[in-house]
Amino acid sequence: MHVLTALSPNNFQKPCLCILALDVSGSMAGAPIIELNKALEEFYQIINIDDEAAEKLELCLITFGSEVKCIQEPAKVDNFKMPSLEADGTTKLVDGIRLAIKQVELRKEYYKKYSPQYSRPMIIVITDGEPDNGQDIFGLSEELKNDMIAKKYTFHVIGTTDCNYAKIAQFCPKELIYQLNELDYRRFFKWLSRSTDELSSGKRIEDISGSDFMHQSPIN
Amino acid sequence: MQDWNYLYASVRGKGHIEENIPCQDDCSVFQYTGYTICVVSDGAGSCENSDIGSKTVTQSANIHFSSLVEKKKWNKGKKITLEEWQQTSQKTLRAIRDDLEKISTQGYNFKSLSCTLIVVIQIKNKLLVTHIGDGRAAYCNSNDEWVAMLTPYKGRYSNETVFITSDIWEDEISLNKYIKSTVVVEKIKAFCLLTDGCENASFECYKLDEETQIPEDINKPFKDFFHENVNLHIPNLIKSQKSEQELNQIWKSFLTDGNDTLKNESDDKTMILAVKVPQ
Numbered sequence: 122m123h124v125l126t127a128l129s130p131n132n133f134q135k136p137c138l139c140i141l142a143l144d145v146s147g148s149m150a151g152a153p154i155i156e157l158n159k160a161l162e163e164f165y166q167i168i169n170i171d172d173e174a175a176e177k178l179e180l181c182l183i184t185f186g187s188e189v190k191c192i193q194e195p196a197k198v199d200n201f202k203m204p205s206l207e208a209d210g211t212t213k214l215v216d217g218i219r220l221a222i223k224q225v226e227l228r229k230e231y232y233k234k235y236s237p238q239y240s241r242p243m244i245i246v247i248t249d250g251e252p253d254n255g256q257d258i259f260g261l262s263e264e265l266k267n268d269m270i271a272k273k274y275t276f277h278v279i280g281t282t283d284c285n286y287a288k289i290a291q292f293c294p295k296e297l298i299y300q301l302n303e304l305d306y307r308r309f310f311k312w313l314s315r316s317t318d319e320l321s322s323g324k325r326i327e328d329i330s331g332s333d334f335m336h337q338s339p340i341n
Numbered sequence: 342m343q344d345w346n347y348l349y350a351s352v353r354g355k356g357h358i359e360e361n362i363p364c365q366d367d368c369s370v371f372q373y374t375g376y377t378i379c380v381v382s383d384g385a386g387s388c389e390n391s392d393i394g395s396k397t398v399t400q401s402a403n404i405h406f407s408s409l410v411e412k413k414k415w416n417k418g419k420k421i422t423l424e425e426w427q428q429t430s431q432k433t434l435r436a437i438r439d440d441l442e443k444i445s446t447q448g449y450n451f452k453s454l455s456c457t458l459i460v461v462i463q464i465k466n467k468l469l470v471t472h473i474g475d476g477r478a479a480y481c482n483s484n485d486e487w488v489a490m491l492t493p494y495k496g497r498y499s500n501e502t503v504f505i506t507s508d509i510w511e512d513e514i515s516l517n518k519y520i521k522s523t524v525v526v527e528k529i530k531a532f533c534l535l536t537d538g539c540e541n542a543s544f545e546c547y548k549l550d551e552e553t554q555i556p557e558d559i560n561k562p563f564k565d566f567f568h569e570n571v572n573l574h575i576p577n578l579i580k581s582q583k584s585e586q587e588l589n590q591i592w593k594s595f596l597t598d599g600n601d602t603l604k605n606e607s608d609d610k611t612m613i614l615a616v617k618v619p620q
Contacts, residue, residue, distance in 0.1 A: 125574050125595040128565035129602035133547035133556040135499045173605065237547060237558050241498045272498075318356070318607060322387060322500055330360045 134177035137240035137321055138195055138228050139313075142221045144248035145186040148283065149208035153249060153304055158205050160306035165203040167314040175199060177240075178317060181224050185217025186210035195228050214248055215256035215292070221246070222264070225274045240321040242274040245313070247306070251285035252292075262292035269294065275323055279309060279335070286338040298338035299326055308334050345377065345463070346579055349613040350593035354538050356607030365456075366536050366611040367395040371403045375416035376464040378406050379613045383476060383536035385455040385504055386608070394441060394454030398505060401440040402460050405433045415464055423524050430471035430522040434458070438505050455504035459491065459534045463615065468532060471522040473509075475502040477540050479562035480525055480532035481571060487562035489544075490525055493537070495558070500537075500608075531571045531616045533562070538608035542566060542600065571616050579618045 143157065168174045175198055182193035187210030193201055221244045232239040252258060265276060278293050280286055281301045289298055301309055312331050313320070319329045326332050351366040365384030370377060380402045384391025409429055415421050437458070445451040457474025468490065470478060475493035482488065494503050509515040533543070540546055545561040578588060596612060598604035 123595050123599050124578065124591055125570050125599060127542070127567070127570060127595075127600055127603075128563070129542040129600055130545045130548075130563045130566075132541050132545065133549055135547065137499075235555050237556055238495055238497075238499045240500075319360075321498075324387065 134173065135238050135240055136179055136232060136236055137177050137317055138179045138181065138225065138242040139317055140181040140183060140195075140221045140224055140242065140244045142183045142185065142217045142244060142246045143206065144212060144214065144217075144246075144250060145184045145206050145208045145210075146212040146250055147186070147209055148212075148250050151208075153281070154206055154208040156304040157247070157306050160310040161206075162203050163307055164310035164314055165198055167311065168198045171314070174314065174317070179228070181221075181228070183217055183220050183224070185213045187213065189213050189216040189220050191220060191224060195224065211253045212248070212250045213256065214246070214250070214252040215258060215261050218244070218246060218261060222268070222274075240318070241272060241323065243317065243321050244274055244276045246276075246278045247281070248278065248289070249281045249284050251288040258288075258292045265293060272323070275320055277320075277326065280338060281306075286340045290338070290340050295338060295340060296325070298340075299335045300338050301335060305334060345615055345617050346575065346588070347372075347377070347379070347585075347613060347615050348575065348588050348592035349379070349611075350589055350596055351536075351609060351611040352593055352596045354606050354608040354610055355604070357609055363392045364609050365392045365395060366538065366609040367392075367399045368611045368613055369399045369403065370613060370615075371407065373407060373410075373416065376410055376462060377615075378403055378410075379461045379463070379534055379615065381459045381476060381534050381536055381611050381613060383457045383474070383538070383609070383611065386500065388453045388455040390449045390453040391456050393444070393449065394456040394506070397441055397444050397454065398437050398456055398458050401437045402458065405436045406460060406462060409433050410462060410464070421464070421467065421469065421524060426469050426471075426524050427522045430460075430469070431516055431520050434471065434473060434505065434520060435510060438510065441505065452506050455506040457502060457536070458505050461490075461532065461534050461613075463532070466526060466528060468525040468529065469522070470525065471520065473503060473505050473520055475537045476535060477537070477544050477560070477562075478532070478534040479544075480527070480529050481567065483528040483530060485530075485564075485568070485572075487564050487567060489560045489562060490523060490532075491521060492560060493540075494519060494521075529617070531567065531614065533567070533612060533614045535612040536609065538606055538610035539596065539603075539612045541606065542602040542610075543612070567614075570614070575614075575616045576618045
């Protein structure tokens with residue numbers, strides 16, 4: 122019981138965009154896609170019951186297989202239902218990342234008009250493979266490098282099982298590539314649900330508490 | 342007879358407790374004959390030695406600003422003009438920044454000490470205010486109206502601001518853009534200065550404009566946060582002869598979890614509340 126008492130105002134929460142670029146190529150079929158769907162649903166439920174997170178976090182879902190799609194435009198969790206993903210086809214990973222970058226740019230334009238401040242957007246790529254041949258890896262590498270310097274967004278690649286880390290490292294700085302044990306998506310998304318503020322601030326994943334189940338990619 | 346009482350504390354935010362990060366905020370109140378110096382500083386969350394930075398600038402601000410007040414004889418009633426305060430406060434902040442650079446020779450990277458700074462010097466019915474970065478400050482006049490006395494500098498992203506270690510010292514345009522100083526001359530019954538960890542609890546910051554539905558930072562002190570404390574609870578505590586240490590312990594406990602907004606704040610929280618209480 123406090124001797125002092127005070128009421129506080131209801132302040133508008135500054136929006137925080139989290140883009141999940143998800144690998145739905147054929148290699149994700151079976152257990153991986155089942156586990157990923159379960160993890161996404163749990164992530165959605167955790168955010169939904171956390172008033173502060175539900176008010177500020179905007180999720181955007183991009184899938185990449187043979188096709189690249191934005192299956193959920195940036196929205197707060199009370200404005201959509203978490204879709205169920207299906208795996209099929211090849212891995213247009215580079216195109217998926219480019220679409221994520223495009224979504225960041227579009228949403229920033231919106232924020233500049235409608236929000237006095239916003240958190241740095243985050244792009245998280247989850248993949249178990251490598252980009253299809255013929256994708257512009259080196260162009261993307263240059264773009265990511267410049268965008269990281271300009272702090273346009275934070276960027277991480279989370280690899281699982283057969284992820285080709287050496288190929289990923291051709292376009293993504295090594296320190297931004299992490300490895301997930303087996304198919305531990307649920308643990309990852311549970312961690313993400315309480316770490317978006319820090320991730321958005323540019324903190325390194327290993328400096329955020331509870332991240333010890335992830336490891337820097339094996340190519341380091 | 343009336344007297345001023347100062348409640349001040351820095352407490353770790355929820356996020357820093359969970360992450361086992363030290364409190365990166367610091368604050369202090371230095372009382373001299375004829376004037377008082379209040380300082381709050383918020384160490385940058387992304388900088389590993391910012392807790393040392395905030396403690397250093399708080400102490401350094403006391404040394405340099407007390408020296409300024411006495412040299413200018415402002416505490417002896419010599420006139421203070423806004424222009425003079427703006428010029429001298431910039432120079433004094435530069436001296437504090439240089440102190441921080443000296444600390445960096447002890448093995449700390451200079452930028453790792455990054456922190457904001459708000460200084461309020463109370464001399465009779467005047468408040469001299471200067472700041473670099475974000476945070477808030479306000480005063481309450483004799484009509485019980487709370488008025489903001491600085492505009493926080495906010496960057497593009499939330500939690501982005503300018504620090505005393507930033508590259509702002511080389512030209513006048515930058516100095517005038519990032520260092521803001523003002524003088525308040527009014528009958529004042531209370532005032533506060535706080536780091537951004539306390540702003541959601543005590544200020545209306547971002548409100549949706551009802552017509553446009555666009556949020557704006559209205560920078561308005563929230564009266565219901567201060568009113569009862571300033572007019573009832575704190576005077577009662579003073580009358581019950583609480584020591585400064587006991588008062589600050591109560592204040593610390595209040596800032597920790599005095600209401601849901603304070604309790605759930607992830608950032609460190611610092612506030613100095615000065616209240617004039619009839620003796």
